[in-house]
C-alpha cells in the first residue's frame with residue numbers, strides 16, 4: 001500500500017517507456033492488496049449482520065444407510081450421523097480445538113473462521129483481523145506447525161487439530177529478538193510476524209537475507225519497520241549457526 | 244459471510260455425492276486462501292462448502308509407471324516445492340518460489356492456484372466476471388486487464404501464475420463427477436475458457452465436478468523456464484508472464500511451447516510464436532522475434548498498452564532463460580538437470 005492512485009497511474013504509464021533491459025524496482029502498489037486497511041471489519045462483525053440459516057441434511061442422507069458417530073465434527077442439529085465423511089454440518093455446532101496445548105471447546109457455525117474463535121471466544125487477541133482476504137498476514141497462526149492465516153481458515157476445518165498462537169511464544173527467542181532490534185512501531189503487525197518468523201525459521205534455520213525477505217512477504221507492516229524486523233531475523237539465524 | 248453447510252468428505256466418492264446435491268450451489272474448499280475471502284465479500288455465496296483437504300488420495304505427490312507425476316488437489320505449494328519428484332519441473336518451481344510467502348506456501352494448494360478466481364477488481368467488488376458485458380472495464384480503470392483474447396465481453400486476466408508453465412509441460416487434470424464413477428482426463432489448457440455470458444465461468448468445470456489431480460508428464464530433455472514481470476516483491480499478480488519449454492537438438496530448437504500469463508482471460512498459448520522458434524538457434528534476436536510474434540494480435544484497452552511491451556519481454560526472457568542464458572532478470576536460474584533419486588520414487592498403487 002502507500003502509492004496513491006495517481007502514483008500508480010504514473011508508474012503504469014512509465015512502464016510503457018521502460019527499455020527491455022530494465023530490471024523492475026519493487027514499488028508497492030499491489031493490485032491484490034489494494035483493499036488492505038480500507039476495510040477493518042473483523043469477521044465477527046460481518047457475521048452478526050446475518051442470521052443463521054440451519055438447513056437440514058435429512059433429504060441428502062436419504063438412502064445412505066451407515067450410522068457412525070463422529071468425534072471431531074458433531075452437528076448439534078442431528079443426533080445420529082452418517083458415514084463420517086458424508087456428514088453435513090449446518091447451523092451451530094460444538095467443536096474442540098487444541099490451542100497452545102490446551103483442549104478448548106467453541107460453538108461455531110460453518111462460516112465461523114478460526115480467527116473469530118480465537119479472538120471472540122477464547123480471548124486470544126494476538127492474531128489480528130486486518131484484511132478480509134488474508135493479504136496482511138496479521139492473523140498468522142500455526143496449525144500442526146504450519147503457518148496459516150486464521151482469517152481465511154474455517155474453524156470447522158481445523159477441529160481436533162493443534163493450533164499454536166503467538167500467545168504461546170512468549171518465552172520464544174523470536175519476540176526477544178524483536179524487542180532487542182526494536183522491530184515494531186505501533187506493534188499491530190508484530191504477532192503475525194512473530195508467528196510467521198517462527199514457522200519460517202523452523203523450516204529454514206539457515207536462511208539468507210534474501211530468503212528471509214521472500215519468505216516473510218506475506219506479512220505487511222503498515223509502519224514500515226521492515227529493516228528492523230529483518231535485522232531481528234538475521235540475528236536469530238546467526239545465533240543458530242553459531243550454535 | 245452468508246452462512247452455508249459444511250462437509251469434510253474422506254473419499255473422492257463422498258466428495259462427488261456432497262457436491263451434487265440437487266438445487267444447491269456448492270463450492271470446493273481447498274486451502275481457502277482465495278475462496279474464504281471471496282465468501283466474506285459475498286462474491287461467492289455457496290449453499291454448501293465441501294472441504295476436500297482431508298481426502299487421503301488427494302494428499303500425495305506420486306510417480307506413475309510412465310514417469311508422470313500426480314499432484315493431489317490437497318497438496319500445498321510448499322509440499323510441491325519440497326518434493327523430489329518435482330525437481331524435473333524447474334519452470335513451475337521458479338514461479339512458486341516467486342509466490343514465496345510462508346503462509347501461502349503452507350496453506351494454498353497447487354490445484355487451488357490453478358483455479359483461483361480472477362483478480363479483476365470489478366469482479367472482486369461484486370460486479371460479475373464480465374462487469375456489465377465489459378463496459379465497466381472499458382470505461383474504468385483497466386490497467387491490469389487483458390490485451391489479448393479481449394474482443395468478447397471478458398476483459399479480466401486469468402489469475403493463475405502456475406498454469407502457463409504447467410501447460411508448456413503438457414500437464415493434464417483429472418476431473419471427477421458429477422455422476423458417481425465419472426472421470427475424465429483433460430489437457431490443462433482445456434480446463435480454461437473465456438466466458439461469453441454471465442452464466443459462464445472462466446473454467447469448464449460443471450457443478451458437481453472437481454479436479455482431483457494435476458498430472459505432469461516426465462520432462463524428457465526439454466529445457467523449461469518461466470519469467471514474470473512483477474512490480475512488487477509481495478505475493479501479488481505479475482503484470483505479464485511467460486513460460487517456455489523447448490527441445491534443443493544440436494543447437495537448434497526442434498519443438499517449442501510458449502504460454503503467456505496475465506494477458507488474457509485464459510492462459511494464452513502462443514502457437515505461432517512457438518512455431519517461429521522451431522528450426523532456429525536461440526539467440527537474443529530469435530528470442531526477441533518470438534516475443535514480438537507472441538503479442539502480435541494484442542488489442543490494448545485505454546490504460547494497458549504498456550503490457551504489450553512487458554509481455555513481449557517476458558517471452559523473450561523466458562526463451563533465453565530456458566536456453567540457459569543469464570538474462571539479468573529478477574530470478575536466480577534453477578539447475579536445469581533433474582536430480583531425482585530413484586530410491587525416492589513411489590508408484591501409484
Ligand SMILES: Cc1cc2nc3c(=O)[nH]c(=O)nc-3n(C[C@H](O)C(O)[C@H](O)COP(=O)(O)OP(=O)(O)OC[C@H]3O[C@@H](n4cnc5c(N)ncnc54)[C@H](O)[C@@H]3O)c2cc1C
Pocket residue numbers: 032033133134135136270271272273274275276277278279295316320342347350351352353354355356358359360403404405448452453454455478479480481
Ligand atoms: C493476499 C493474497 C495474495 C495472493 N497472491 C497470489 C499470487 O500473486 N499468485 C498466486 O499464485 N497466488 C496468490 N495467492 C494465493 C492463491 O490464493 C493461491 O495461490 C492458492 O494456492 C490457492 O489455493 P487454495 O488451496 O487456498 O484455494 P481455495 O481458496 O481453497 O480455492 C480457490 C478456488 O479454486 C476452487 N478449487 C480449489 N480446489 C479445487 C479443486 N480441486 N477442484 C475444483 N475447484 C477447486 C475453489 O472453489 C475456489 O474457487 C494470494 C493469496 C492471497 C491471500
Ligand code: FES
Pocket residue numbers: 183184185186187188189190220221222223224225
Ligand atoms: S509496527 Fe505498526 S504495522 Fe508493523
